[in-house]
Amino acid sequence: MKDDEFTYVVRCRTCRAQFNVQLFNSHEKNLFLVDKRDWYCDKCKKAYFSKQTEQLSRTHQDIGFPALDGTEKMISWAEKIRAELINKVNYLRESLSFDSEKARQQSDRAFEMFFKEWQKQSTAKWWIDNRRMTVMDISKQVKKLGEASEEDG
Numbered sequence: 001m002k003d004d005e006f007t008y009v010v011r012c013r014t015c016r017a018q019f020n021v022q023l024f025n026s027h028e029k030n031l032f033l034v035d036k037r038d039w040y041c042d043k044c045k046k047a048y049f050s051k052q053t054e055q056l057s058r059t060h061q062d063i064g065f066p067a068l069d070g071t072e073k074m075i076s077w078a079e080k081i082r083a084e085l086i087n088k089v090n091y092l093r094e095s096l097s098f099d100s101e102k103a104r105q106q107s108d109r110a111f112e113m114f115f116k117e118w119q120k121q122s123t124a125k126w127w128i129d130n131r132r133m134t135v136m137d138i139s140k141q142v143k144k145l146g147e148a149s150e151e152d153g
């Protein structure tokens, strides 16, 4: 059996380089594969992801978050998780309504404290370890911080 019986030649959309993709055992899957037009070679894919990571990292640094430590792969993943988690916090914050101005201010303070905690986290590993954090988890933590700050006066 020759290898090229099971591969299909495509062209990278970015650099136009030709490369082989593996064909599947299933005829249907192969039809889908042959119809697909957006192919990117490994080099361009890598460049795309590192550019995306760089952009996320810059966005996060603009809002007070540190650059992350870790391997390139971990940082790339962690930046995506960090973006999602920050979105969850912002979603929660926007979804809240308050009975009084005092309650609103207290909530704002709690969210600030919460973000400050996150802004201390500078390892990719921390974000990856916390990737399953839900809006509910975040809500509980913010509430705790709010109650603690009320006790402080």
Ligand SMILES: [Zn+2]
Pocket (backbone or CB within 6 Å): 012, 013, 014, 015, 016, 017, 040, 041, 042, 043, 044, 045
């Ligand atoms: Zn390419």
